Amino acid sequence: MRIAVVRPQVPFARGGAEIFTDRLVDELRARDHDADLVSVPFKWYPGARVLTQAFLWRMLDLDEADGRRIDLVVATKFPSYLVRHADKRVWLVHQFRQAYELDGTPLGQFGDSPEDRALRRKVQELDRVALGEAARLFTTSRNVAARLAASTGLAAEVLPHPPQELDYRCEGYGNFVLSVNRLDRAKRIDLLLEAAAHDAGLEVVIAGDGPDRERLERLASERGLNGRARFTGRVSEAELADLYARCLAVYYAPVDEDYGMVPLEAFLSEKPVLTTTDAGGPLEVVFDHSTGLVVTPDAEEIARALGWLREHRDEAASLGRAGNAIAREVTWDRAIGRLLA
Amino acid sequence: MKVAYFSPMPPEQTGIADYSALLLPELRERIDVTVVRRGARKPPRGADVALYHVGNNPDAHAWIVDALRRAPGVVVLHDFVLHHLVAGMTVGRRDGHGYLDLMEREHGVVGRLLGHGVLDKRIPPLWESRPEDFPLATFVLEHATGLIAHSRYVRDRARAAGFEGPISVVPHPAWPAPTVSPERRGTGVVVGCFGVVNASKRIPELLRATADVRREHPELTLLLVGSTSPGFDLDRRLQRLGLAGDGLAREGWVDESRLWALMAGSDVLVNLRHPTMGETSGSVIRGLSLGKPLVVSDVGWFSELPGDVALKVAPDDAEVETLTAALELLAARADIRDAMGAAAADLARREHDVGRVADLYAGSLESAVGGGAVDDAVLREVSEAAADVGISANSAEAREIARRLAEVELG
Numbered sequence: 168m169r170i171a172v173v174r175p176q177v178p179f180a181r182g183g184a185e186i187f188t189d190r191l192v193d194e195l196r197a198r199d200h201d202a203d204l205v206s207v208p209f210k211w212y213p214g215a216r217v218l219t220q221a222f223l224w225r226m227l228d229l230d231e232a233d234g235r236r237i238d239l240v241v242a243t244k245f246p247s248y249l250v251r252h253a254d255k256r257v258w259l260v261h262q263f264r265q266a267y268e269l270d271g272t273p274l275g276q277f278g279d280s281p282e283d284r285a286l287r288r289k290v291q292e293l294d295r296v297a298l299g300e301a302a303r304l305f306t307t308s309r310n311v312a313a314r315l316a317a318s319t320g321l322a323a324e325v326l327p328h329p330p331q332e333l334d335y336r337c338e339g340y341g342n343f344v345l346s347v348n349r350l351d352r353a354k355r356i357d358l359l360l361e362a363a364a365h366d367a368g369l370e371v372v373i374a375g376d377g378p379d380r381e382r383l384e385r386l387a388s389e390r391g392l393n394g395r396a397r398f399t400g401r402v403s404e405a406e407l408a409d410l411y412a413r414c415l416a417v418y419y420a421p422v423d424e425d426y427g428m429v430p431l432e433a434f435l436s437e438k439p440v441l442t443t444t445d446a447g448g449p450l451e452v453v454f455d456h457s458t459g460l461v462v463t464p465d466a467e468e469i470a471r472a473l474g475w476l477r478e479h480r481d482e483a484a485s486l487g488r489a490g491n492a493i494a495r496e497v498t499w500d501r502a503i504g505r506l507l508a
Numbered sequence: 509m510k511v512a513y514f515s516p517m518p519p520e521q522t523g524i525a526d527y528s529a530l531l532l533p534e535l536r537e538r539i540d541v542t543v544v545r546r547g548a549r550k551p552p553r554g555a556d557v558a559l560y561h562v563g564n565n566p567d568a569h570a571w572i573v574d575a576l577r578r579a580p581g582v583v584v585l586h587d588f589v590l591h592h593l594v595a596g597m598t599v600g601r602r603d604g605h606g607y608l609d610l611m612e613r614e615h616g617v618v619g620r621l622l623g624h625g626v627l628d629k630r631i632p633p634l635w636e637s638r639p640e641d642f643p644l645a646t647f648v649l650e651h652a653t654g655l656i657a658h659s660r661y662v663r664d665r666a667r668a669a670g671f672e673g674p675i676s677v678v679p680h681p682a683w684p685a686p687t688v689s690p691e692r693r694g695t696g697v698v699v700g701c702f703g704v705v706n707a708s709k710r711i712p713e714l715l716r717a718t719a720d721v722r723r724e725h726p727e728l729t730l731l732l733v734g735s736t737s738p739g740f741d742l743d744r745r746l747q748r749l750g751l752a753g754d755g756l757a758r759e760g761w762v763d764e765s766r767l768w769a770l771m772a773g774s775d776v777l778v779n780l781r782h783p784t785m786g787e788t789s790g791s792v793i794r795g796l797s798l799g800k801p802l803v804v805s806d807v808g809w810f811s812e813l814p815g816d817v818a819l820k821v822a823p824d825d826a827e828v829e830t831l832t833a834a835l836e837l838l839a840a841r842a843d844i845r846d847a848m849g850a851a852a853a854d855l856a857r858r859e860h861d862v863g864r865v866a867d868l869y870a871g872s873l874e875s876a877v878g879g880g881a882v883d884d885a886v887l888r889e890v891s892e893a894a895a896d897v898g899i900s901a902n903s904a905e906a907r908e909i910a911r912r913l914a915e916v917e918l919g
Binding site for chain 2: 214215216218219222225226249251280281282283284285286287288289291292293296297320
């Protein structure tokens with residue numbers, strides 16, 4: 168089958184959606200499909216630029232390329248799903264969140280002016296039209312599907328995808344708790360540092376980089392965590408697999424995450440995950456005292472839970488193994504089978 | 509955003525007053541709303557947009573349409589057929605010429621001649637005899653900057669009438685079902701019918717179908733709740749069909765709490781009408797909240813109810829037979845009644861939740877206030893980009909761009 172995977176591209180930026188779509192193309196090709204990636208630059212400001220940039224997708228002709236028919240288009244992210252195609256399938260990573268749950272928060276984009284309010288509604292209208300015309304509509308998580316249903320009334324099938332390919336393994340349950348994340352405020356690494364301040368026996372390794380790093384390093388220093396909180400910055404795939412293999416548990420507590428690959432990566436390394444009751448997508452695989460621990464987003468609660476794992480390593484291993492069984496069910500064979508069915 | 513809100517309000521006893529009483533608390537959580545006092549001639553200073561609730565009753569809505577005609581704004585069109593309202597605001601104010609002009613504008617010379625016939629009392633008033641054929645909605649539409657309709661039916665009729673502004677379809681909000689003790693008025697299946705008792709509610713057809721169904725299901729009771737229209741001889745019809753005894757329970761006008769209790773005590777709710785004025789039905793909405801299976805006419809808004817919630821009866825030659833079959837099915841099959849009732853309650857929660865409705869209102873009003881500027885900005889940028897690469901205004905390429913913009917409702 169000839170398949171175009173379409174995605175917007177913010178020049179010089181690369182994140183989870185880019186990794187996901189690259190991998191999707193690879194996996195489609197591995198199954199003998201003629202797949203290619205189609206991307207268009209995206210800029211969402213100022214003013215109505217979010218709409219005119221989105222409209223670029225509507226003018227594309229992906230019915231065929233070089234005289235040969237394109238059988239199917241897979242779109243993943245706003246505004247790529249505005250593209251027209253008789254067999255448009257949307258595998259939604261998330262909507263343009265500034266127009267939805269982030270509106271009115273510091274992460275929002277639209278102000279209180281009549282133009283900004285109307286602009287936000289136009290983005291929502293675009294979603295209703297463009298997602299509503301899709302032949303099949305999938306989301307990567309129940310959390311994204313629920314947001315979609317609440318905002319547009321559209322029902323989607325939940326279709327999770329596997330995490331990045333690493334040399335996943337378990338080499339025991341060491342003394343440190345691992346955090347793997349881009350370092351920004353929404354990921355709440357500060358809660359982990361505050362938890363370490365409450366429990367002198369807690370060691371943490373923070374992998375990843377981002378705009379919040381300086382503040383987090385300062386916080387670690389202020390709390391006297393020197394030696395117990397290690398910031399690795401960005402690590403190689405081999406280093407990441409090694410950290411997963413040796414850690415006691417993985418901390419992952421972003422605010423209302425869409426899906427989140429980290430829990431599945433932890434599970435593939437047979438490690439339990441500690442998350443919070445408001446984490447969103449992670450709660451679809453992290454179950455309290457089943458595959459990890461789920462606590463309120465409170466540093467003392469987190470410290471207590473991680474302390475319990477340190478004192479109960481057999482139970483920690485058991486939780487990690489239970490998670491492993493879930494993660495192994497999420498395969499590209501299954502995902503692509505349903506996507507193309 | 510500041511909204512001037514024109515609507516009948518309680519203690520006025522109209523469905524739209526009840527509607528606004530339900531909607532306003534939720535709406536006020538989202539936008540700044542000032543309810544305009546009855547009789548006000550225009551919106552208060554500082555309002556970004558005026559919202560006018562328009563229905564067909566001149567006593568309740570004439571002052572609102574007067575204000576609309578002075579200061580255009582967003583109209584909530586509760587009925588599409590507005591002939592009665594227009595007659596009240598023209599003929600009722602001794603403005604026969606206004607009535608004739610409007611009849612001619614919407615319906616040509618024939619309309620004007622018919623209008624003369626009405627004014628000269630040579631034919632019965634059209635607002636009583638044939639309002640559905642002469643809706644006269646232009647009287648309101650020409651002053652609306654945007655429309656909120658409760659059904660695709662009204663949206664489509666407004667478009668067909670030439671309205672070109674934005675139209676949002678916003679469901680009627682559902683009252684949360686109160687905790688009442690169900691009041692049952694029969695020992696077998698109770699079929700409840702709530703509202704004014706008259707021919708346009710298809711009461712004659714309902715009575716005949718009930719008499720037919722009772723031959724197989726003599727335990728079935730028809731509960732009729734509502735005042736009888738003058739000239740509608742209910743008693744004689746009941747006598748003739750043998751329904752005057754056990755088969756019928758009758759209540760006149762009842763207050764709100766009794767209404768809910770009687771509805772809750774019914775197993776099936778029937779809400780028929782023909783012709784439709786494009787209205788929604790507060791009774792049907794209450795029935796959804798209570799999770800009751802419904803039988804409705806296959807017209808207007810009622811046609812848009814999902815098939816798993818309502819059995820639909822076309823107002824055609826086979827109306828009584830279809831209605832009989834629907835009632836027989838629901839009388840015989842408790843499992844179908846339960847499934848339809850569950851689907852109704854789900855629909856009320858999903859589609860008609862008052863918070864969701866308020867969100868949609870806020871969206872429509874925000875679009876009405878700022879949407880023009882956004883459209884202008886989009887069109888300006890797209891047309892400049894097109895011109896930069898040599899696409900001229902009337903070329904095939906320009907037409908394709910316009911078509912694509914329209915597809916995604918931009919510009």
